[in-house]
Amino acid sequence: MTTNDWMQILLFLVLLIGLTPILGTYMYKVFSGKKHFMLPVLGWLERFTYKFSGVKADEETNWKGYAFGLLVFNLLGFIVVFLLQLFQAQLPFNPAHLPAVSWHSAFNTAVSFMTNTNWQGYAGETTLSYTVQLLGLTVQNFVSAATGIAVILAVIKGLSRKTTDLIGNFWVDITRATVYILLPLSILFAIFLVGQGVVQNFSPYETAHTLQGQTQVIPMGPAASQIAIKQLGTNGGGFFNTNSAHPFENPTPLSNFLEMLCILLIPAAMTYMYGKMVGSVRHGWIIFSAMFLLMIAGLGISLYGEFSSNPFFAHLPLMEGKETRFGITNSVMWSTFTTDASNGSVNCMHDSLSPLSGMVAMINLMLGEVIFGGVGSGLYGMVVFIILTVFIAGLMVGRTPEYLGKKIEAFEMKMAMIAVLAPNVAILIPTAWAAVSQMGLSSLNNAGPHGFSEILYAFSSAAGNNGSAFAGLNANTPFWNVMLGIVMLIGRFGVIFPVLAIAGSLAKKKIAPPSEGTFRTDNWLFVGLLIGVILIVGGLTHFPGLALGPIVEHLLMNSGVAF
Amino acid sequence: MKTIKIALRIFLLLTLITGVAYPLAITGIAQALLPQKANGSLIHQQNKVIGSSLIGQAMDSSIYFSPRPSAIGYNPLPSGGSNLSLTSAKLIKQVKDRKADFLKKNGTNNPSSIPSEMLFASASGLDPHISPKAAEWQVNRIAKNRNFNSVQKLKLLQLIQEHTEQPQCGILGEARVNVLELNLALDKIKE
Structure with a gap:
């Protein structure tokens, strides 16, 4: 760099x-x-x-x-x-x-x-x-x-x-x-x-007549x-x-x-x-x-993954699927930010990213699109994780959990769990199905673990309402169009409705003034706990899938195995 | 029922605002102030459109600069990359073959220094640029095939320098040369 x-x-x-x-x-x-x-x-x-x-x-x-x-x-x-x-x-x-x-x-x-x-x-x-x-x-x-x-x-x-x-x-x-x-x-x-x-x-x-005498439709x-x-x-x-x-x-x-x-x-x-x-x-x-x-x-x-040397291409900068005017750094920044936010626009082809960079993009999708996330949706997704965090912290210190003076009780916890689980279930079950069915597999562009990554990325992107892709996957088939459509619906409304229910329930409650025993949500300890909860939930859910996809691909690549 | 009525009306109005008025207003402003850019930065030659300065085009002739490899052969309908993974045997073979072709075409003065964008396909398949290094690599070949004398060859190197766009605003992006513009300028180097 x-x-x-x-x-x-x-x-x-x-x-x-x-x-x-x-x-x-x-x-x-x-x-x-x-x-x-x-x-x-x-x-x-x-x-x-x-x-x-x-x-x-x-x-x-x-x-x-x-x-x-x-x-x-x-x-x-x-x-x-x-x-x-x-x-x-x-x-x-x-x-x-x-x-x-x-x-x-x-x-x-x-x-x-x-x-x-x-x-x-x-x-x-x-x-x-x-x-x-x-x-x-x-x-x-x-x-x-x-x-x-x-x-x-x-x-x-x-x-x-x-x-x-x-x-x-x-x-x-x-x-x-x-x-x-x-x-x-x-x-x-x-x-x-x-x-x-x-x-x-x-x-x-526009039909152009190119310098070497061909036609190019622009x-x-x-x-x-x-x-x-x-x-x-x-x-x-x-x-x-x-x-x-x-x-x-x-x-x-x-x-x-x-x-x-x-x-x-x-x-x-x-x-x-x-x-x-x-x-x-x-x-x-x-x-x-x-x-x-x-x-x-x-x-x-992600930067480490892209700037590391590679047994197949030695020290060649990895420009496959990237544009000259952006170079590698701007491509990696974009691929990270667009998956942090549930934007999903791309300026390089994620399918051709190194396994580690592709994995970072995938993890960003899988964590529920709460790293800034979508406009509005990233923050309400984060509020769900905050509720989960104050609940866990409340259990540890033995007090009724509160968030901004509102008591967090059974109803809020149930709704928060639905909002966390719905997108994850919508990633894992369809991925498993697509990975064993001909309808799913016939659309793959790459072989080996990267082929599996194409499937996992697609459903993670749909459930996180992101929209980016390992675009080698030919998703314009009845199976993929319908399945991904359903997953997008679950990923969107499976979070919105529980979140609105939480909002309605919290509005009804009193606001307790902060006391000495209140667990604080405005200090660095809380940042640590919140990140911990997000990573534990995401990690426990998705580590097996990632291990079969980008992780094994990374290891095999470094030992010189191609597909 | 009341909700549905409101939804219908507000949807209609927001459609008119964001789907009709907004794009029409932008089109109007763009066409009035920036017509060249709004219409695709097209390059005309003898009343014919020869291409767009933003859209790369195929060039196989040995008397012009070559663009990057493209997974779609520079046919923009639709744009696309190879989407091959780094562990794809197909990609590994492609890169090997491209390297051999590039050396065969341009000479083998220093095989390990071939700029990587000449071996890897771009994201859009329409990348209009190559790096200045990649252009310099091709100078000997073009000068030879055009029977350039040493003055003309020097001019060719100058041309690359003139056409090199440095990182924008001093730091953004990479230094690059627009292949189509460079090739058009190349034709103007006189005997």
Whole structure:
């Protein structure tokens, strides 16, 4: 690694830490209904949305009402994206004359974009028309992110209120998230991206006559507007097949650096907002620290894996599946950050990463996408682990566990365990099935332990609502499309509903003032415990699977065994 | 029922805002301010589109600089990498063969120093760049096949330097040369 490599990493981390309180404060103001500088600019749009939709902004619901609204809204999104794909051939803005999408691919893609996963079994430039990309996918990029933000806001209300049933108004929460956070940031970022060379047009694909006299059909489309929100909303679904490795999605090192920053920007700022809203900025930073340390550890192992020499290629830098303009360091940073956050966009092919780096990406997915995680979803996932941690700590010292003055009791623990177990079960059982069935195995691109890794990665990515892939796997088959679709649904709603139930239950409770015996959640001891719990849960669940995949591949590679 | 009604309306409105107004506004701004970039950074020659400066293209001729290996042969529909793992026997053989081809084509002055991006396929299959080193490796071969004299050969080396993009903002990314732009400039070196 060169000095330049280290400088880029350092610059990135400093910017991430520096922007966290700035954006966090702004989001705190937006979501607590306080005055902020965008109010005069976009306030009319918020008010118009309520008026047009018949929303009474001060009318709140209990958790079941909140969950019902969320479910109906998401179901609607699913239906629209599904139908748009089936009737693509009849719809306008389809200059490449792409035919209707198969039912199973349409199902998978609709679920994928609704759940903020953005797993892509299809190739954008040869599958979807501009109409479907915009009306279907760009919209879901926004609203699935807004849905995640809404859920964490409900949790915050559950924690900061007492003796009430009400945890907020889902419509107000998604409107504010879209209008004040996602939309303005996307507009700025999209224009910047065009300035770097990202395409934004409605033109037909361009036929070029190359220097050596061949024809090359160059795809076009309104890409910049979608790429901006795909990075900011931890969506990750590329406009083109190779996502942010494609020069039209990520043309320069600067576009790469900022796209990478946008992956973590909102999830990181969420921790600060959270701290401020639950009344302890320090607690927010403590959560940030736990996430940050896990991220750095992963980055370190991943860099080690990529810069180590390799018996097959000696000291050749491992450039397979990487772009010249990014080099190795920027590729490894991206692969780590995109799997920390449940973004899932890629700028290198994860399938061709060294076994250790591929394993780090996989572990990030398996830990439940709580290392910053998705917008909103990363933090509410982390709250589940926090509840688990205070419970375990409470058992150790023999007191009723409390979190921010709220007693953690049997109901919360049951719900928290469902939220932890649901995605893990959704990884392990389908992986086992795919690994022994012809339907699963016939899609593999690599042999040996790496083939198994392709399966394990796919289901981990789907359950974590990440969307990145060991993309050699041909997932555009009925088996894979349907299975992954179901796993994405479990990974999303198997966590959201228990979390909302916890929010509802906590809102009803009193807030006990802190006493001398209160177990503190705003110090470094707690950071250690929290990280410990996350690693133990993840490790116990997934070590056997990892041992069969990347670990054995790493060992065999170093003893010179190829497949 | 009330919830469903609200959901329908708010979904419709958010679709209009984020799926219609937002991309149209960005398209409008982009087309007005940055039309060249928004339309794919296309390169025209004699009223014909010869390619995009961002999209690499295949080049087998020995009188031009070669681009990186591509798993899709530089056909952008769709983009793609090999997705082969580092323990793939197929990849190991590919790299061996590419190395042999590269040495055969460009001479064997120092086989261990071949830049690795010339042996490994890119992620997108459309990588428009190679490293300056990889370009320098090909100078002797191109000069020979074009019957360049020593002045012209010097110009060729200069050309690589002129076309080298240093890390952006001083530190971001890697130094690189755009192969298509370099090849177009190469044709302009006069007798």
